[in-house]
Amino acid sequence: MPPSLDGSTEGWKECFHPNGWKYRYHPSLHVISTQLTEAEISNDPKLGQEYRDAVLGSDSKPELYVNHKNRSASRKWNDVRDDVKLTDDLHIAYWDFMCRFPAHRALPKAPGDESSNSPEFDSDAFRAAKQVLNFFKMDLIRRQSDSNAPFTLEQCKELLEYLNTYEEPSETSFDSIPSQTVAFTALISWILWTAAKHRKLHGYGTDYMQSEARHLHEALGYTQVLFHLVSSTLLFGAARSHFERISTALETMRLQDRTDAWVTLLSTLDQELTVSNLGSTVLLSSSTAFLAVPGMDKFSRIVTLVSVVLTLGSVMTGLYLQWQTGKIRFKDESFEPMTLAIAFSIPFAALVWAIILFTASVITYSVLGTRPDQDSLSTTFGNSTWIAVLAVSSDVFEM
Incomplete structure (x- = not known):
């Protein structure tokens, strides 16, 4: 027979979680309270069973029922009966309970061994x-x-x-x-x-065909046409790669309830941003030097200026994201993988577009030559100019 639940506040035991915080447990009534004061327990016939626990809410009423025999936990009493069909959600809730309240009861044993004194x-x-x-x-x-x-x-x-x-x-x-x-x-x-x-x-x-259909459905759900269009054209496919890595890291972080995978990903992204910023710095010096060439035609100058703007955008975005990678390390933050994927792809994509435009301006200038009013200057690129431009451009691609 379970003990009488007469609202007594005696018999509470303090238990300490490995993280340092404490909770209270009543060994006779098998109830848990997170309140710092001893809770008044209402007369509930569901409480007091040996292999069951209940977590009391702020109103001293059970908000979670736990069955240690079949390792299930739920807010509803009927879900944790001995004869119910167990689901993944019930097991998840049970082990979540054991993670939060591990100090008052030993690890569950196999049916029939509950009373043994095995370690x-x-x-x-x-x-x-x-x-x-x-x-x-x-x-x-x-x-x-x-x-x-x-x-x-x-x-x-x-x-x-x-x-x-x-x-x-x-x-x-x-x-x-x-x-x-x-x-x-x-x-x-x-x-x-x-x-x-x-x-x-x-x-x-699950059934093999159902599993394959589920994965196909998930792929179609995450694969949005606009995202892939932007990623494949404007961002040179970088966003899709970032999306896969970010999604995997967030999934692992939620499963483990730890930030290891997320911190590792941010460290990798930080290294990639460093390379992108160095490349942008080299390209920026090349573009500004090229703008100083006397007698450049108007079209080449405009294209080079656009390249400079994109390079500056790559540097600014890269530096900002590097600054942010040291801050977004908390597991209680909510992130949108697609938004992050696009954001971390901008520095690389802007740098590539800047390189393309810079190359186009160099080729255009070599074809059009100088303006007609610059008769005293060479109308084509000399060997020395080509060597300098190619040397600087090669430095960009080696970063």
């Missing part, structure tokens, strides 16, 4: 975490860059190495030192939470 690393949740990491590791080795695993190969190896050498801590604990067991529970829960979200995202276990 944490002998639980089936621990074995499941190792199994899923080995699966992702093999998938990364087999498919390499085509793999959609939520972890990198280095992360899989690091996690597996730690789990394979993990030792259960002694019973001695110190109040001033975070609990190793709680941190271990949070780590295993995070791995399984990430795996559950990955399973749902990629429709693991």
Whole structure:
């Protein structure tokens, strides 16, 4: 029989998350409260069962029900009954709960072993975490860059190495030192939470034809005609490449609830912007030097001036984006992949257009020569001029 729920505030236990914040847990009633004050519990017959937990809201009423037997969690009681059909959403909610509240209960064990005193690393949740990491590791080795695993190969190896050498801590604990067991529970829960979200995202276990149709539908949904038209023409295809990389990084960041993939991408983009800015600087010096050539015809001068404007635009945009890459590193920010893809493509595209126009102005000048009123000057490009222009242009393409 569950204990009587008479609204008593006695019996609460403080639990500390590895991140440092605390919550309260009632061992007899199996309820959790994030309020700093002891919550009054309403008389609810659904509370107090051994293998269930409930998270209380600000009004001291349950806002989340948890079933540790089948590893499900939901805001609705009927969704976490023992006889319900489990879904990915219920598993995701459960492991999210275990990530947020890992200090009051040990890792779940297999049915029939709940009462055993086996160590944490002998639980089936621990074995499941190792199994899923080995699966992702093999998938990364087999498919390499085509793999959609939520972890990198280095992360899989690091996690597996730690789990394979993990030792259960002694019973001695110190109040001033975070609990190793709680941190271990949070780590295993995070791995399984990430795996559950990955399973749902990629429709693991669905029919092959349905999976292919779903991927085709997603491709058609993301492939907008205007975006691809602009990317393929004005941006020389750079936006499509950026879009794929940004989408992958954001997906990994949401799955892991960490910014590792996003920071790595920003570092790569920062290096690309550095190369683009250096190339623009060289081209800008070449264009301004070319404008100083006496007797240049009007058309060549206009084309060169447009090239200078595009080069300045490339430099300004590149410097601004480099400045911003040091700021947009927070996982709670919402980004639009297409907008970011176009923004990070502008410096490169502007530089390429500037090079094309600069080359066109050089060729035009070599054909048209100087204006008629500049009789004392050469009407064609001499060898020395060609050598200087080609030398500067080659520096641009080598950046």
